[in-house]
Amino acid sequence: MQLSYVSDGPDKVVDIRGRMPAARRRQVAPNGVIGTLLFVMAEVMLFAGFISAHAVAKTTALSGWPPPNQPRLPVEETAVNTAALLLSGAALAYAYRVYLRDVRRARVPFLIALLLGCFFVAFQGVEWLSLLREGLTVTSSTHGAFFYLIVGCHALHAVAALIVLALQYRQLLLDRLSPGAFAGAQVFWFFVVGMWPVLYWKVYF
Amino acid sequence: MRRWLRNAALDAVRTASGLAALALGVVGAFPETVSACSVCFSAKNEENQIAYLASTGFLTFLPLLLVGALLLWVRKRTQDTEQPRSPDHS
Amino acid sequence: MAHPITEQQAPHGHADAHHDDHHHEQSFWSKYVFSVDHKIIGMQYMFTGMFMAIIGGFFAYAFRMQLAFPGMSVPGWGHVSPAEYNSLVTNHGTIMIFWVAMPVLIAAFGNFLIPLMLGCDDMVFPRLNRLSYQIFLLSAIVLLASFVVENGGFGGAWTAYPPLSAKAEYSLTPLGSTLWVIAVALEFVAFLMGGINFITTMMNSRAPGMKMWDIPVVVWMIVLASILFMLSVGPLIAGAIMLLFDQTIGTGFFDPARGGDPVLWQHLFWFFGHPEVYVVLLPAIGIVCEIVPIFARKKLFAYKTVLFTAFATGVLSFFVWAHHQFIAGIDPRMANVFTVTTVMISVPLAEMMFVIVATLYGGQITLSVPMLWALSFIGEFIIGGITGIFLGASGSDIYFHDTYFVLAHFHYTFFPIAIIGVYAGLTHWYPKMFGRMLNETLGKIHFWGTIIPFNMIFIPLFLLGLAGQHRRIWSYVNFPELASPEMQNLRVFATVSLVIMLLFQLVFIFNFFWSLTRGKKAGRNPYNANTLEWVAPSPPGHGNFAEMPTVYRGPYEYSRPDRDEDFWPQNVPAESSSS
Numbered sequence: 124m125q126l127s128y129v130s131d132g133p134d135k136v137v138d139i140r141g142r143m144p145a146a147r148r149r150q151v152a153p154n155g156v157i158g159t160l161l162f163v164m165a166e167v168m169l170f171a172g173f174i175s176a177h178a179v180a181k182t183t184a185l186s187g188w189p190p191p192n193q194p195r196l197p198v199e200e201t202a203v204n205t206a207a208l209l210l211s212g213a214a215l216a217y218a219y220r221v222y223l224r225d226v227r228r229a230r231v232p233f234l235i236a237l238l239l240g241c242f243f244v245a246f247q248g249v250e251w252l253s254l255l256r257e258g259l260t261v262t263s264s265t266h267g268a269f270f271y272l273i274v275g276c277h278a279l280h281a282v283a284a285l286i287v288l289a290l291q292y293r294q295l296l297l298d299r300l301s302p303g304a305f306a307g308a309q310v311f312w313f314f315v316v317g318m319w320p321v322l323y324w325k326v327y328f
Numbered sequence: 329m330r331r332w333l334r335n336a337a338l339d340a341v342r343t344a345s346g347l348a349a350l351a352l353g354v355v356g357a358f359p360e361t362v363s364a365c366s367v368c369f370s371a372k373n374e375e376n377q378i379a380y381l382a383s384t385g386f387l388t389f390l391p392l393l394l395v396g397a398l399l400l401w402v403r404k405r406t407q408d409t410e411q412p413r414s415p416d417h418s
Numbered sequence: 419m420a421h422p423i424t425e426q427q428a429p430h431g432h433a434d435a436h437h438d439d440h441h442h443e444q445s446f447w448s449k450y451v452f453s454v455d456h457k458i459i460g461m462q463y464m465f466t467g468m469f470m471a472i473i474g475g476f477f478a479y480a481f482r483m484q485l486a487f488p489g490m491s492v493p494g495w496g497h498v499s500p501a502e503y504n505s506l507v508t509n510h511g512t513i514m515i516f517w518v519a520m521p522v523l524i525a526a527f528g529n530f531l532i533p534l535m536l537g538c539d540d541m542v543f544p545r546l547n548r549l550s551y552q553i554f555l556l557s558a559i560v561l562l563a564s565f566v567v568e569n570g571g572f573g574g575a576w577t578a579y580p581p582l583s584a585k586a587e588y589s590l591t592p593l594g595s596t597l598w599v600i601a602v603a604l605e606f607v608a609f610l611m612g613g614i615n616f617i618t619t620m621m622n623s624r625a626p627g628m629k630m631w632d633i634p635v636v637v638w639m640i641v642l643a644s645i646l647f648m649l650s651v652g653p654l655i656a657g658a659i660m661l662l663f664d665q666t667i668g669t670g671f672f673d674p675a676r677g678g679d680p681v682l683w684q685h686l687f688w689f690f691g692h693p694e695v696y697v698v699l700l701p702a703i704g705i706v707c708e709i710v711p712i713f714a715r716k717k718l719f720a721y722k723t724v725l726f727t728a729f730a731t732g733v734l735s736f737f738v739w740a741h742h743q744f745i746a747g748i749d750p751r752m753a754n755v756f757t758v759t760t761v762m763i764s765v766p767l768a769e770m771m772f773v774i775v776a777t778l779y780g781g782q783i784t785l786s787v788p789m790l791w792a793l794s795f796i797g798e799f800i801i802g803g804i805t806g807i808f809l810g811a812s813g814s815d816i817y818f819h820d821t822y823f824v825l826a827h828f829h830y831t832f833f834p835i836a837i838i839g840v841y842a843g844l845t846h847w848y849p850k851m852f853g854r855m856l857n858e859t860l861g862k863i864h865f866w867g868t869i870i871p872f873n874m875i876f877i878p879l880f881l882l883g884l885a886g887q888h889r890r891i892w893s894y895v896n897f898p899e900l901a902s903p904e905m906q907n908l909r910v911f912a913t914v915s916l917v918i919m920l921l922f923q924l925v926f927i928f929n930f931f932w933s934l935t936r937g938k939k940a941g942r943n944p945y946n947a948n949t950l951e952w953v954a955p956s957p958p959g960h961g962n963f964a965e966m967p968t969v970y971r972g973p974y975e976y977s978r979p980d981r982d983e984d985f986w987p988q989n990v991p992a993e994s995s996s997s
Contacts, residue, residue: 150622151405154542157618161648164394165610168652171390172686175383182376185677261669265677268669352758377749384752387689388736391649
């Protein structure tokens, strides 16, 4: 990750927006990046809690896991979806690298990342609808409850992150996106992308 | 502080933490279930017991891992710009 | 979740940025209610916390009266029914931990002190800070609302173990328990935002020249506490969401009849619940570490040792939580390991106590009111710490579990934290907060009127616990072995002591408001202290410092033999004022 505050000698830091000649305060990283990183750490622990609860609940299920009379989770379709999300993360990483050299050339990869993310959420919604139709609901078993709880919680994070990315895409088109904001959003999107394979492995198999 | 004193202190800390780790290993490996303990066998099955142990370990070590990673990252970012200040006190 | 990202574009996003553009007149609303100023937000947290403390104290009074005089109509409350009793003890615990200790120790002192002590003009995310307080206020309102809904407030203890908390047919408070969970979850969100702010501010906004080891201990402690909180709260939020779903949409996460597991909740709860103890403890120790060097006129003994032991406490605090489940039927292998770690965590804490005592040695001690509170913290906390060792050992814990011995133990830890630590900090920084000194005589009356009755409340409860008195019992009349006159006398003694202690708090409230206008004017630096907050005017204006300070040394340079003055502020260059 790059500094968004251009380092001008070891002790002098200038804000990229040129608005404030910041005092000689050394910044470890842009505020937005540190704030997002800390937030992501708390979020990782939230999902760790879900995963542990899921692992324990597996062993106390009344009639096996997954219950025999309940629909199976769509492992293969979701594998495709997982690939889409990972590609989206890679596209955003590429967009950021390009952005640091030439802001305008970052528009296309950024848009690809955004669209792939939207595809992931939409595909998940379609999957949910078919699962609901087949009889897997929140109250049908702890298996179903955990599926909707964990995957739904991840989807909420994905949607929030996509909203932020969409807003930033608008800024990017207007050439007003600051590197610090981009880096912060990138950290959060990497969290959403990186969390998913773990959840996929833990919940679907 | 004289150098040998400092080394002795460090050795003491190392020995103590080594002993503590050893003690943990020993007591962890050889549990005795007390006959008077009426609630020592509540796990529903072997799998459940393992799941609790595993999730305890997972939840306990994950935060340390996260903080460790953050500290390494901060260290990496700061060490090139860190420079000593002219000292006015010890 | 967009806030950490978008806030960066806020106009107040950087220290030093807005010197000239915002010293205009502000309306009452934007200055005191919707302020983004860290000092005002700190005050808001403090006053909300103090208001909640009055409610929590009143609850304690109501249920202690019921225990001392079962069945009597309590003055100011009326007859305490069993359901009300459960709700009172539950919410006393909830309020005192989540709505008093956390907001005052971490949020109020953190907000007020961190930017001042680091020498910057505000937090790095001021609007996130304001949002944090607004969510906190909302959570307090939701909690207060849960007392007045149909069937009353939640009564399943502050630990909220299912199935009691998950099913309305057991708890009998369908609305109360749901509101309780929502309030606690909102409160966590508020502190998560605050914590992110504190940590980022410490990393990025320190005054020029302030290195890692020049940061005052209290700032370190609040930041460490925020890190601990952030890393431990996730699993509990996960559990709270699951509990909320069990209560409202009929899932069975914690229902064994449907394949769930109630012990799972204890697992998730205590993973947060025990680090939480250190989350509130560390800032209190930090406050004591600030006060003692000033009133002993001595450098803090072994500054780095304090920090390293605090780090060790933080690491170990993730290894002790399962000791709350020794009789919940956990794996004996786990019980053994957690016994050892629990006993081990007393080592770094004992070391911090020794460091404070060593700072006193050979110092010129002034027994001012903040110093009295700081010293009493050590004494009282040691009693709490030592009784904890008996409970940390799984063998003895099986017999002490859920007796009043446990209750007295954790009150001997939490009272020093949430009451003594808060009074120490409040009396110490009152001149900085309001620009006037508190009355010392009234302060001393209040101090002794709090400390002596406190011990008279809880020493009898240790004895009752050893005699087998179980917690969470509405009336002991139906337990012949617990209803003997000797035991009842101890209960009455404890209750009378509580009433005396609560009455002495009026002295403080009077002193607080009287001194706001009548107290002696405090100068910039009434204690001749070194840290940067004493460089700012009292009370500091918007933007804190007239001229942003530069730091040249650590925060505890007192009584240096090579200087005329016995203090050496962090911002004074070496050549300009040395002898």
